[in-house]
Amino acid sequence: MWATILNHPVFMTFEATGYEEYSYPYALGWTLDDGRYKSVLIKPEDTWLEWNPSDSERDRQDLFDLGESALDVIKELDLDSDSGIIYVEDVDAANLWLSQLFNAYSREIPFEIEPLFQLFPTLSREDFDEERRFLIESNNFSQVSAEDQVIILQSMWANFGGK
Numbered sequence: 001m002w003a004t005i006l007n008h009p010v011f012m013t014f015e016a017t018g019y020e021e022y023s024y025p026y027a028l029g030w031t032l033d034d035g036r037y038k039s040v041l042i043k044p045e046d047t048w049l050e051w052n053p054s055d056s057e058r059d060r061q062d063l064f065d066l067g068e069s070a071l072d073v074i075k076e077l078d079l080d081s082d083s084g085i086i087y088v089e090d091v092d093a094a095n096l097w098l099s100q101l102f103n104a105y106s107r108e109i110p111f112e113i114e115p116l117f118q119l120f121p122t123l124s125r126e127d128f129d130e131e132r133r134f135l136i137e138s139n140n141f142s143q144v145s146a147e148d149q150v151i152i153l154q155s156m157w158a159n160f161g162g163k
């Protein structure tokens with residue numbers, strides 16, 4: 001039986017083509033207010049041309065074959081962003097990638113984006129990174145998978161969040 005975690009912060013993680021102005025997200029992972037999580041591959045829009053296969057564990061064709069349209073992802077995020085705040089590791093990068101996603105359909109980002117480190121007041125950045133490394137290695141997680149990274153953040157929240 002699964003216990004429901006109320007008031008769980010909403011974390012979001014990304015896989016993206018880079019940090020340049022024309023970069024875009026091609027995978028997202030995010031938690032819901034109740035602690036469950038979702039992850040999705042995003043089918044590139046016609047104007048999203050940037051792709052360097054050496055920068056990704058994914059094949060671009062997989063995004064077209066298995067990905068959801070940007071519009072469907074936007075609709076899903078709209079439904080899931082009840083809390084109004086999304087916590088991310090890199091606020092600037094998140095703004096860049098989410099702007100690219102939402103701008104594809106002339107939409108505004110419907111939530112605030114805040115740094116996740118404020119939720120872990122007892123952990124230094126060094127301790128945070130060490131704990132994340134431990135979880136990656138002990139669970140055979142990928143360092144870049146949006147889904148794996150959101151699972152790691154859930155675990156860290158359960159062990160250290162808000163304490």
